[in-house]
Each structure stands twice: as structure tokens, then as C-alpha cells.
Amino acid sequence: MDLEFKKYRSPLVSRYASKEMSFNFSDFKKCSTWRKLWTILAKAEQQLGLEISSKQIEDMEQHIELNEDDFRVASEEEKIRRHDVMAHVHAFGVRCPSAAPIIHLGATSCYVGDNTDLIVMRDAMDIILPKFARCIHRLSNFAEQYQSLPTLGFTHFQPAQITTVGKRACLWIQDLLTDFQNAVRIRNNLRFRGTQGATGTQASFLALFDGNAGKVKELNKLVTEMAGFSKCYIITGQTYPRKVDSDILSVLSSLGSSIHKICTDIRLLANMKEIEEPFEKSQIGSSAMAYKRNPMRSERCCSLARHLITLSFNPLQTAAVQWFERTLDDSANRRICIPEAFLTADIILNTLQNISEGLVVYPKVIERHIKQELPFMATENVIMAMVKSGGDRQEVHEHIRVLSQEAAAVVKQEGGENDLVDRIMGDSYFTPIHGQMQCLMDPSSFIGRASQQVTEFLEEEIKPVLLKYEDFLQEVAALNV
Numbered sequence: 001m002d003l004e005f006k007k008y009r010s011p012l013v014s015r016y017a018s019k020e021m022s023f024n025f026s027d028f029k030k031c032s033t034w035r036k037l038w039t040i041l042a043k044a045e046q047q048l049g050l051e052i053s054s055k056q057i058e059d060m061e062q063h064i065e066l067n068e069d070d071f072r073v074a075s076e077e078e079k080i081r082r083h084d085v086m087a088h089v090h091a092f093g094v095r096c097p098s099a100a101p102i103i104h105l106g107a108t109s110c111y112v113g114d115n116t117d118l119i120v121m122r123d124a125m126d127i128i129l130p131k132f133a134r135c136i137h138r139l140s141n142f143a144e145q146y147q148s149l150p151t152l153g154f155t156h157f158q159p160a161q162i163t164t165v166g167k168r169a170c171l172w173i174q175d176l177l178t179d180f181q182n183a184v185r186i187r188n189n190l191r192f193r194g195t196q197g198a199t200g201t202q203a204s205f206l207a208l209f210d211g212n213a214g215k216v217k218e219l220n221k222l223v224t225e226m227a228g229f230s231k232c233y234i235i236t237g238q239t240y241p242r243k244v245d246s247d248i249l250s251v252l253s254s255l256g257s258s259i260h261k262i263c264t265d266i267r268l269l270a271n272m273k274e275i276e277e278p279f280e281k282s283q284i285g286s287s288a289m290a291y292k293r294n295p296m297r298s299e300r301c302c303s304l305a306r307h308l309i310t311l312s313f314n315p316l317q318t319a320a321v322q323w324f325e326r327t328l329d330d331s332a333n334r335r336i337c338i339p340e341a342f343l344t345a346d347i348i349l350n351t352l353q354n355i356s357e358g359l360v361v362y363p364k365v366i367e368r369h370i371k372q373e374l375p376f377m378a379t380e381n382v383i384m385a386m387v388k389s390g391g392d393r394q395e396v397h398e399h400i401r402v403l404s405q406e407a408a409a410v411v412k413q414e415g416g417e418n419d420l421v422d423r424i425m426g427d428s429y430f431t432p433i434h435g436q437m438q439c440l441m442d443p444s445s446f447i448g449r450a451s452q453q454v455t456e457f458l459e460e461e462i463k464p465v466l467l468k469y470e471d472f473l474q475e476v477a478a479l480n481v
Contacts, residue, residue: 012343016304021346024124025339028066031074033119034085034112035064035092037227038103041195044222045105048215050208052102059096060103070095085109106208108198110326114240115193117338119227121248124342125187131349132180132255133469136173138356140462143169147454150443151274151366152373159373162443165275165361167450170457172265175258177465182251193240194220194232199325237325245315245338252345256308259348263298263305266355270295273365278358297355301348308344311337370443372411375420379404381440382424382433389432399429 013022023029039060046052070091078087086109093100104111147166152159195216197204202216209215224232233240269275270293279293314337318330379400386396407420421441424430433440 010340012340012347016300016347017343018127018346018350020127021124021343024120024127025343027071029120030116031066031071031088032064033116034088035060035066037112037115037223038089038092038107039064040223040226041105041107041111042099042102044219044226045102045208047222048209048219050102050105052105053098056096056099056102060092060099063092063095066091083109085112106197106204107195108204108238110193110239111195115227117334118190118192118229118240118244121338121342122187122190122228124346125183125190125248128342128345128349129180129183129187130469131346131353132176132183133466135349135352135356136176136180136462137466137469138353139169139173139176140458140466142166142356142359143173143454144458146361148444148447148451149361149363149366150370150447152369157268159377161377161448162370162374162446164447164450164454165366166454167447168265170454172258172262173462174457175261176255177461179251179255179258180465182254186248186251190229190244191240192224192227192229192232193236194224196220196233196236199238200236237322239322239326239330242315242319242322242330245334246312246319249312249315249337249341252341253309253312255345256305256348259352260302260305260309262352263295263301263355266298266359267295267302270298272369274362274369276360276362277355278360297351301351301355304344304348308341308348311341311344367443372418374441374443374446375407375418376404377446378441379420381445382430385433385436385440386430391432399427400424403427 039057042052042057042060046054046057073094074084074087074091077090078084081087081090085104089104092103143166145166146169147164149165150162151165151168153161153163153168195205196202202220205216205219206213209219220232224230266275266277270277276293277295277297314333318333321327322330382400383393383396387393403420403423407418407423410416411418421437425434425437439445
């Protein structure tokens with residue numbers, strides 16, 4: 001039996017996460033990025049006049065990707081040194097001995113550690129942003145398709161004024177849009193730590209360049225650009241500001257909140273048999289109750305979303321307890337909460353996309369539920385129609401109140417259907433409007449501007465945001481055909 005099955009494996013990776021996000025937080029990606037950063041540093045230092053040969057840089061470039069032997073050497077060295085970065089400095093030097101004397105020259109551990117974290121988080125954002133856009137796009141298609149289909153609105157989970165299926169979906173989309181825009185902002189504002197030295201003063205690099213501050217600034221600029229960033233932080237301690245982690249996980253946590261709300265709504269609608277998530281032909285809903293169609297995708301999203309929401313507290317606490325220029329009690333915590341936040345966000349976005357692409361709507365069930373409540377909602381329209389036909393408002397109100405109470409008793413005490421319309425049609429007092437009752441009871445006359453609001457929202461707010469991702473969405477659509 002594979003030894004992997006004899007030790008704990010995080011279900012985030014073993015069961016749910018995408019290959020691309022799992023790789024992004026792998027040791028291979030991390031340690032290869034460390035080597036890229038050491039190589040970038042050596043290149044920049046050479047350009048600025050330090051005695052580093054092209055042969056040394058060439059050797060480093062040829063051994064950026066690690067193999068199993070590299071990890072074995074680093075693991076053995078770490079047992080001795082109790083320092084993961086220095087263990088990998090040693091392993092890199094073993095692989096390219098000519099460069100060993102200049103690897104990590106002038107740098108501190110956070111040069112590779114923190115800068116790699118920023119690269120990995122940037123790449124993670126680039127993985128989830130298109131998935132974000134795809135979910136918004138799919139739900140927008142759903143909203144457009146059902147923008148005019150009346151459905152009962154609910155406040156306090158009690159029947160309220162009628163809305164439409166598409167308008168309700170726009171409530172979901174609007175929350176996702178807020179999270180998406182915040183995520184784009186965070187991604188675009190992300191900076192590099194750069195070459196700041198042990199406490200952020202760049203003293204080691206100033207010494208390397210014999211006090212030439214201009215070269216120190218140019219080194220920082222070169223390394224930042226080679227790493228794919230346009231800006232770096234001018235002010236840091238030993239690490240980049242830990243508020244950055246808090247900002248990023250706050251956005252991801254907010255996404256968790258939004259998806260939890262969406263999937264909770266879907267679960268409640270599934271209970272009412274109005275809307276269901278996709279259910280595969282051979283899928284089993286319950287091991288005991290064969291008839292069940294449990295909304296397990298939505299339940300999974302809610303379960304993982306709660307975990308994602310809780311992760312936002314870790315970086316807040318870490319930022320709060322960073323004494324002076326840095327304390328190391330951030331490290332172990334960050335190794336867990338940052339990858340888990342991105343992995344979880346990736347999972348629930350993938351699952352939400354699956355749900356949104358296969359939502360099933362049952363208009364007849366929705367119509368039946370409306371008919372059960374609409375007579376009560378229509379009473380004000382009935383009163384207005386009677387007044388227009390010459391009735392006294394207060395007298396009409398009393399007549400409709402009595403009939404409404406009688407109909408409510410049938411529903412609540414006898415378990416019968418709402419017969420208020422039949423009572424109105426059978427009461428000669430309401431004869432002046434009997435011919436209008438069908439029009440007065442048309443659900444579409446109760447939805448206000450819901451349908452137009454959907455069109456305006458999708459045209460004015462959603463389509464411009466998705467335009468940047470249009471090529472990606474078309475590519476995905478082609479793959480799904």
C-alpha cells in the first residue's frame with residue numbers, strides 16, 4: 001500500500017482543489033522560485049559591477065528546477081542547520097558549485113521567503129480571477145434567461161412581494177461583483193518586497209556596493225522588474241507588511257460569505273422544489289433514502305465557505321503581534337492559513353461554476369407557490385379597483401379583511417388551498433370588479449421594474465467588468481462545446 005495513505009492528507013488538496021492551485025502552493029513551486037530569485041539577484045548584482053561571472057549565472061539558470069535529489073540534500077541539511085532557507089542555499093550550491101560562493105549574496109531569508117510568497121499570491125490571484133469572472137458570467141446568463149419569471153420574494157423567510165428569478169440571481173451577482181472588484185484591486189496593488197536587507201534598511205547591499213546608494217536603489221529596481229512586479233515597498237521591516245496578508249484574506253473571506261449566501265438560497269429553493277443544482281443521472285443522494293436529491297454541491301460550498309471565513313482572523317492577529325521589525329511567530333501560521341485560503345477559494349469557485357452552469361428551474365412549482373400567496377398580496381389592488389368603480393375605501397377594506405381572515409383560516413386550520421379569489425368572486429359586493437380579477441391576479445403585474453433592473457444591471461455594471469476576460473470566457477465556452 002502507498003505510504004501516503006498511512007498519514008494525514010489535507011482534503012483541500014487530496015479531494016477538492018484544482019491541479020493549478022495545488023501546484024501553485026507546492027514545495028516545488030516555492031523552492032524553484034527561491035532559486036529563480038537567487039539567480040535574478042546575481043544577475044542584477046553582476047550588472048551593477050559585482051564580481052560575478054556569467055558562468056556562475058549560467059550554472060544557476062540551468063539548475064533552477066529541483067529534482068528529488070535536491071529535496072533530499074536540503075532535507076538532510078535542514079536537520080543539521082534547523083533553517084530551511086540555508087538548507088536550500090546549500091542544496092543549490094551542491095548542484096552548481098561554481099556559483100556557491102555568490103548564492104544569497106547580501107540577502108536575508110526574507111528575500112527569498114517573502115518575495116516568493118508575494119509571487120505565489122500574485123499567481124494565485126491570477127488563477128482565481130478568471131474563475132471569478134466565469135461564475136459571474138454564468139450567473140448573468142441565468143439571470144438574463146429568467147429575468148421576467150415571477151417568483152415569491154421572501155423577507156424574514158416569510159412570503160413577501162413578488163420578484164423574479166432573474167432579479168434574485170442579480171442579488172447574488174452583485175455580491176460576487178463587489179468581491180471581484182476588490183480582488184482585482186488587491187491584485188493590481190500588490191508590490192514586491194525587493195532587496196531590503198535584514199531589517200529593511202538595505203545596509204548589507206550598501207556595504208556590498210561600497211556605500212553607493214544609487215546602485216542599491218537600482219538593484220532593488222532591477223530585481224523587482226525581473227520578478228515581474230512594477231513596484232516594490234519603499235518601507236519594510238524584515239518582512240513585507242503583514243497587513244498585505246490581511247487585505248488579501250479579507251477579500252477571499254468576503255468571497256466565502258457571498259458564496260455561502262448564494263448556496264444557502266439554492267438549498268432553500270431546492271427544499272421548496274423551485275430550483276435545483278445539477279444532479280447527475282447516476283448520482284446517489286442518500287444511502288438510505290433512494291428518492292433524495294440532496295444539494296450536495298451547495299452544501300459543500302457552504303461548508304468550505306465557513307472555513308474560508310474563519311481564516312481571515314489569522315493574518316489580523318499575526319499583523320497585530322509583529323513586534324518592531326519582525327517576530328517569527330508569523331511563519332508557521334502563514335504556512336497554513338494563506339495556502340488554505342486560496343485553495344478553499346479556488347474550490348468553491350470551481351463548484352459554484354458547476355452549479356451555475358446546471359441550475360434547473362421548475363416554473364410550475366414556482367407558479368403554484370405564487371398562487372398560494374398572491375390572493376393576499378393582491379388585496380390592495382382589489383381595494384384600489386373597487387374604489388375606482390365607486391366604492392368607499394374603508395367599507396371595501398372591511399369586506400376584504402373579513403374574506404381574507406376566512407381564507408387564512410382555511411389554509412392554516414384546515415390545511416386547504418387559499419380560496420380568497422373564489423370568495424371575492426362569490427360575493428356580490430365585489431361584482432363591479434369581477435371582470436377585472438384575472439388581470440388583478442396576474443403575477444407579472446406585481447414584479448415592478450424587476451425585469452428592467454436585470455437588463456440595466458447586466459448592461460451597465462456586469463458586461464464592462466467582464467470585457468477584460470472576454471477572450472478567456474470564449475475560450476472556455478469553446479472547450480465546453
